Amino acid sequence: MDTRRVRNVLALSVLAVSLWMSYDGVFSDDAPIRADAEKVACTKKKCEAQHGVTAESRSPFGQSLTYTWADGPVNVHCHRAYYVFGARECAIE
Numbered sequence: 117m118d119t120r121r122v123r124n125v126l127a128l129s130v131l132a133v134s135l136w137m138s139y140d141g142v143f144s145d146d147a148p149i150r151a152d153a154e155k156v157a158c159t160k161k162k163c164e165a166q167h168g169v170t171a172e173s174r175s176p177f178g179q180s181l182t183y184t185w186a187d188g189p190v191n192v193h194c195h196r197a198y199y200v201f202g203a204r205e206c207a208i209e
Contacts, residue, residue, distance in 0.1 A: 137176035153192040156206040157183040160190050
């Protein structure tokens with residue numbers, strides 16, 4: 117293969133991965149991610165107490181949610197294990 121073809125294939129691959137990450141991280145339905153994040157947040161505080169999401173940010177690389185209880189907030193960050201592929205993992209920040 118000549119260098120032009122290699123460069124075009126590489127550019128197309130980077131574009132495809134960027135589009136996938138944008139769709140998956142920003143535009144797709146995030147209900148399963150929110151459920152996982154809430155389960156992780158509930159390991160630190162009691163979920164029986166009244167709480168809610170007070171801040172959220174989504175990017176192609178992950179999603180951050182802040183759950184707030186009467187006695188304080190819990191920040192949770194969720195991301196894929198290998199940025200593009202792999203299971204999503206949520207952890208308290």
